[in-house]
Amino acid sequence: MTDYRGPRGTYDVYPGGREPHERPELWILVEEAARDLFARYNYSEIRTPIFEEARLFARTAGEGSDIVVQKEMFSFRDKGEREMALRPEGTPGAVRAYIEHNLYKLAQPIKLFYIGPMFRQERQQKGRYRQHTQIGAEALGTNDPLVDVEVISLLYAIHQAVGVKDEVVYLNNLGDMETRQAYVPELRAYLQRHSGELDPDSVARMQTNPLRTFDSKHEGTQAVLAEAPRITSYLSEDASEHLATVREGLEALGIPYEIDDGLVRGLDYYTMTVFEAKSSSLGAQDTVGAGGRYNGLISDLGGPDLGGIGFGTGVERMLLAAASRETGHSLDVFFVTLAPEARIPAVKLAGALREEGIASDLDYGGRGMRAQFKQADRTGASYAVILGEDELARGVVTVRDMSSGAESVVPVAEGAKDLILAVSG
RNA sequence: GUGGCCGUAGCUCAGUUGGCAGAGCAUCGGAUUGUGGCUCCGAAGGUCGCGGGUUCGAGCCCCGUCGGUCACCCCA
Numbered sequence: 001m002t003d004y005r006g007p008r009g010t011y012d013v014y015p016g017g018r019e020p021h022e023r024p025e026l027w028i029l030v031e032e033a034a035r036d037l038f039a040r041y042n043y044s045e046i047r048t049p050i051f052e053e054a055r056l057f058a059r060t061a062g063e064g065s066d067i068v069v070q071k072e073m074f075s076f077r078d079k080g081e082r083e084m085a086l087r088p089e090g091t092p093g094a095v096r097a098y099i100e101h102n103l104y105k106l107a108q109p110i111k112l113f114y115i116g117p118m119f120r121q122e123r124q125q126k127g128r129y130r131q132h133t134q135i136g137a138e139a140l141g142t143n144d145p146l147v148d149v150e151v152i153s154l155l156y157a158i159h160q161a162v163g164v165k166d167e168v169v170y171l172n173n174l175g176d177m178e179t180r181q182a183y184v185p186e187l188r189a190y191l192q193r194h195s196g197e198l199d200p201d202s203v204a205r206m207q208t209n210p211l212r213t214f215d216s217k218h219e220g221t222q223a224v225l226a227e228a229p230r231i232t233s234y235l236s237e238d239a240s241e242h243l244a245t246v247r248e249g250l251e252a253l254g255i256p257y258e259i260d261d262g263l264v265r266g267l268d269y270y271t272m273t274v275f276e277a278k279s280s281s282l283g284a285q286d287t288v289g290a291g292g293r294y295n296g297l298i299s300d301l302g303g304p305d306l307g308g309i310g311f312g313t314g315v316e317r318m319l320l321a322a323a324s325r326e327t328g329h330s331l332d333v334f335f336v337t338l339a340p341e342a343r344i345p346a347v348k349l350a351g352a353l354r355e356e357g358i359a360s361d362l363d364y365g366g367r368g369m370r371a372q373f374k375q376a377d378r379t380g381a382s383y384a385v386i387l388g389e390d391e392l393a394r395g396v397v398t399v400r401d402m403s404s405g406a407e408s409v410v411p412v413a414e415g416a417k418d419l420i421l422a423v424s425g
Numbered sequence: 426g427u428g429g430c431c432g433u434a435g436c437u438c439a440g441u442u443g444g445c446a447g448a449g450c451a452u453c454g455g456a457u458u459g460u461g462g463c464u465c466c467g468a469a470g471g472u473c474g475c476g477g478g479u480u481c482g483a484g485c486c487c488c489g490u491c492g493g494u495c496a497c498c499c500c501a
Contacts, residue, residue: 005492018436057501072426072499089501118501123426125495134501201498215500266500284496312501338459371453373461388459402461 009123009130020319030315031115033161034135038113041154043137046112048093050119054085056092056301074119074130086119090136091294091310092301098140099303108141108306118312126283127317136291138310140298145242148273148293148309149249155289155311156255159277163322164288166280170260171250173243173272174211175235176295183234184210194224211264230261242272269294273309279321288321289313333423334376335362338369338388345412346387349397352416358423376402383423399423 006012017023038045054075075085087093094112097103103110115135124130137154139147152169159167175183191198191206191213198206199218206213214225235243250257257275265274274292282288291311299305333353335346343362350360361379363372376384386398395413399422400406410418 008492016436073501087501091501120499120501122499123497124493125497128500217497285500287500290501336460368454369459370455370457370461375461377461384461386459390459398459400460405460407460 007130011129020322020324021316026319026322027315030135030162030318034113034115034158037154037157037161038137041111041150043111043113043139043154046094046097046114046138047116048090048097048114049087050117051084051086052093052096054083056096057085057088072120072122074121088118088120090114090116090118090134090312091138091297094136094138094310095140095294095297095301095303095308098138099298099301104141104298104304104306109144109147110140111137112140113137115315125285127285127314127320129316133315134312135315136310136312138308140308141306143293143295143307145245145273146249148242148246149253151291151309151311152246152250152257152275153253153255155275155277155291155313158313159288159318162318163325164277164279164318165321165323167288167321168278168280169255169257170263170276170278171246171257172260172263172274173232173235173239173246174264174270174274174292175231175239176271178236179231179234179239182236183229183231186229186234187211187231190228191224197221197224209268212266214262214264215266225262232259232261239272246273265290265292267292267294269297269300271295271307275311277313279317281321282317285317287314288317330359330380330382331361332358332381333360333383333385334372334379334381335360336369336372336376336384336386337363338386339392340366342387342389342392345392346385349385349387349412349416349419353420353423356420356424358420385419385423 011019011022013022013024013027015024020026054073057073073085073088075083078084094114098110098112113136116133117131118134119131120128121130122128135158137151139151152171156167156169174180188206188210191202191210195203195206197220198213199216199221202213202216202218202221211231213221216222216225232243247257260276263274263276265276270292272293272295274290276290277288278286279288280286289311290313291309293307293309295307298308333350335350337343337346346362350362353360361381363375365371367375373384381402384400384402386400388398391397391409396409396411397419399408399410399419408422410422412419
């Protein structure tokens with residue numbers, strides 16, 4: 001046993017992995033499904049560094065200057081004494097790149113997607129790792145509510161393609177500046193009147209960011225919030241029209257959703273539309289994917305005053321919440337060599353098949369015939385191609401159909417052409 | 426960072442009041458000298474997480490430590 005282990009809160013993806021998110025074939029499935037959908041929705045890939053200056057994330061995360069500690073960001077100091085951080089989410093990097101490369105000067109919206117690792121420095125629990133992977137999309141440069149509809153439907157489509165079970169999409173609108181100016185003082189005043197029944201964290205948040213008290217798990221706090229004034233009653237005309245259009249669009253597409261007027265999300269930059277997809281087949285961390293509109297973020301980061309909206313969804317959580325499925329990788333041909341002299345000819349034939357796109361493998365253990373057939377069976381090979389002394393002498397191979405057991409003899413003295421035909425059906 | 430639970434073969438797990446380290450699956454070989462799945466036989470595989478203590482004797486009891494897991498915090 002080695003003394004080395006993967007770092008705390010990380011995991012490996014490897015053949016035969018126990019958990020769904022440890023199995024390479026499921027990752028391929030998710031990534032291919034997502035890329036296919038991004039292409040169909042006309043989103044282009046963006047790749048940004050997995051670390052950035054910490055202040056970029058601090059800027060977007062909001063809620064005070066001790067944010068780096070508070071949010072458990074994976075930060076470090078580089079050799080030039082710069083405060084850096086492994087990215088906790090995809091949006092800030094994408095928006096930074098959008099501004100840095102002047103993408104706002106092109107025809108809008110710019111529709112981007114990314115797939116990559118994100119980091120958080122904390123103890124793990126079910127569906128939560130220090131390094132995890134998010135698939136995300138950002139539609140930048142427009143306030144059109146129909147883009148909100150597109151982004152939400154794209155998230156939903158990815159979850160459907162992956163097979164996420166028991167999913168519910170919750171929707172809310174946090175309003176614009178006008179809405180918050182009207183609502184926040186009302187909420188704060190209400191909480192103030194009931195501060196005796198709140199947990200200490202919520203009492204503190206009542207001042208800094210009263211919206212976030214909705215996220216508290218404290219029973220007393222939740223009881224107070226059940227009667228609290230709702231943002232939906234304070235929406236400006238703009239916000240309320242926006243919400244109505246988003247709902248209309250979702251209904252036109254037949255996307256099931258529920259309004260949750262207590263849904264606030266943790267990031268300060270959200271405005272207007274916010275949404276969250278949850279699955280009851282997860283544990284305490286039941287959010288599979290989430291996102292929202294961030295109309296102030298691009299200008300906050302030094303860009304023009306344009307809106308944007310995006311989502312992020314966790315690959316590990318999608319796989320945890322997905323129905324289990326059979327994905328045994330399948331091989332087309334396995335070569336069974338029954339004599340040492342057959343090994344080089346087998347290598348040559350396998351090479352020829354591989355060039356034709358036919359997945360082929362052979363025994364490298366010099367093992368007995370029985371073991372080789374067992375391996376052919378286990379790898380899911382459609383055909384076993386047998387090279388023994390008889391075959392070598394006659395310039396042929398025996399092709400065995402592994403499911404029916406039927407065998408045929410195929411000449412190979414003139415090359416692999418006949419063998420390619422025999423195993424292509 | 427805090428707390429509950431758990432660390433025994435590659436995997437899943439038994440292991441009695443402290444008394445020779447076990448099973449199933451997987452692996453390898455054989456039954457079947459040119460044929461996989463089913464069956465049978467056999468082999469290999471162990472720092473019982475690690476360190477210390479108690480004891481004639483510790484997988485088991487005690488202390489510490491490391492790791493895993495779930496929850497809290499936080500939620501990106």
